[in-house]
Amino acid sequence: MALNHAKVFKQPIKALLLDISGVLKDGDIPIQGSVEAVRTLQTMGFPFRLITNETLKPKSTIRNTLQMLGYKVNEQDMQCPVPFLKEILIRENLRPHLLLHPRMFAEFDGMDLSNPNCVVMGDAEEYFHYDSLNQVFRKLMDMQNPILFSLGINKYYLDDDGLSMDVGAYCKGIEYATGVKARIVGKPSKEYFLKAVDALGFKPEEVVMIGDDIEYDVGGAQECGLRGVLVKTGKFRQSDESHPKIKPDAIVDNLQQFVDMCIKVQDSKQQ
Amino acid sequence: MALNHAKVFKQPIKALLLDISGVLKDGDIPIQGSVEAVRTLQTMGFPFRLITNETLKPKSTIRNTLQMLGYKVNEQDMQCPVPFLKEILIRENLRPHLLLHPRMFAEFDGMDLSNPNCVVMGDAEEYFHYDSLNQVFRKLMDMQNPILFSLGINKYYLDDDGLSMDVGAYCKGIEYATGVKARIVGKPSKEYFLKAVDALGFKPEEVVMIGDDIEYDVGGAQECGLRGVLVKTGKFRQSDESHPKIKPDAIVDNLQQFVDMCIKVQDSKQQ
Secondary structure, three states, rough: OOOOOOOOOOOOOOOEEOOOOOOOEOEEOOOOOOHHHHHHHHHHOOOOEEEEEOOOOHHHHHHHHHHHHHOOOOHHHHHHHHHHHHHHHOOOOOOOEEEHHHHHOOOOOOOOOOHHHHHEOOOHHHHHHHHHHHHHHHHHHHHOOOOOOEEOOOOOEOOOOOOEEHHHHHHHHHHHHHOOOOEEEEOHHHHHHHHHOOOOOOOHHEEEEEEHHHHHHHHHHHHHOOEEEEEEOOOOOHHHHOOOOOOOOOOOOOHHEEEEHHHHHHHHHHO | OHHHHHHHHHHHOEEEOOOOOOOOOEEEEEEOHHHHHHHHHHHHOOOOEOOOOOOOOOOOHHHHHHHHHOOOHHHHHHHHHHHHHHHHHHHOOOOEEEOHHHHHHHHOOOOOOOOOOEEEEEHHHHHEHHHHHHHHHHHHHHHHOOEEEOOOOOOOEOOOOEEOOOOHHHHHHHHHHHHHOOOEOOOOOOOHHHHHHHHHOOOHEEEEEEEHHHHHHHHHHHHHOOEEEEEEOOOOHHHHHHOOOOOOOOOOOHHHHHHHHHHHHHHHHHO
16 A cells, blocks of 8 residues: 555544454454554554443453553543443433343442333343343333433454354344334444544544444444544454445554554655 | 225135234133134135244144144144245255254254255244354354345244244344345245235235234235234234334234124125
8 A cells, every 4th residue: 555645644643543352452362563553652642542342341351451461551541332321321310221241230330220211232242142132122112212222333243262243233133123223322423433532632534543343443433524444453354345335544454554654654744 | 993994895805814823822822712713714614824923833833732722723724934944945955054942953854954054043032042143143154155044024922921022133133243134934025925825726915814913914914915904912012003104904803803894794795
């Protein structure tokens, strides 16, 4: 790729949004070059923020994992769906029924979970089963004004043993059975992307999102006026390169390659 | 309802298609008046055929249950999805991976299930779980030309303890995650309705379908040129009466009421 001609470099890049799973790490394994790439950004003082749809683990656990893998990041650098959701629940006086991995329940300590008036679904792995899904279905069918939140709407993610279905698949099934359209908390919701952009202190057109999900990282960011870069790590599949609708502003082997390109472009402009 | 003015009676009715669950029985309990109604049809020599999306039990078991409840019907009177599917699999040289209730596996005895080149989903109750769904997802993602069959696409059915999600919800999730559109075997597929109409020896416009599923019994039949009658038994919900798109040709309390109306209309025309 001729660097200066790559679509993504046509405007200056002032800050980055980085997906975590598939960009920084796969499960508990760092992606080659990504620890160094993040260190480079930090050394250069280049603003970035981690933005994830991860709901299998609390934010503090994700931070611990990242630190263990060598990333010098803290919770202020990260945006996760659950804290964002909790703000909405409080603002709208909602009492959720939770279909989440049980290790997430403690995040809701102190919230009123009695007599639920909404349902929250996040990735739940083996806790997605006939009884838990049927319970969600029945609760929504019984509500006068059913409200369903989905923490992301991703189709699948890269698990230790291959691709695995994500919350989006289960949520679409519930939507179909109940006729209730889910409110998405996480990428690709505009609210969620713009909160991260605001936290960086830039405008959407100054920021580039880097992720392994062609639809919800790349396409979602583009819908919000950001540029979207697809990495060929994580759950990337060859067919993503010829997606019928979404054309990434760049496709790179991995985060490190993109960060190296940024530096070269910047250097060439300074010469 | 003024009988002669009901939309359904504007053309002569020459034969009936009857749904089983929600019209003849709920679980293992006969619906009030339905045993008598079927007996009336048989006494009058009025042609009818039972058409179901039931895939939790083999055809022979459904027949046994119906006979035990007092229905004098046999397998030739019934159309079920699995035998219909098996004809397709044989015709198209397909080797299915099955996501079905294990009690259905014997129905596939003698078929080649090795190295599957398609997936079949039917209602599986508690056998819908993270592993079985993920397995289906992965098999489809790995196939060069993925083929997915769904035995019906119903949203929910009336279970012993309330409404329960049906295969349609799980199938829609799989469709979303994989991007593969399911081929439906069962109502509301045109092929399936027309096979039942053919077996009766009439034209679609001469036949009335009676069911408790506003979309797939009533709407599905109407799409095929039959008339569709909704019963207020089984999974019927008040909101079905004001469905935004589907207007049944009649809405009746139960099968017996409809059969009685048929007789009265016929009598009044003979006078």
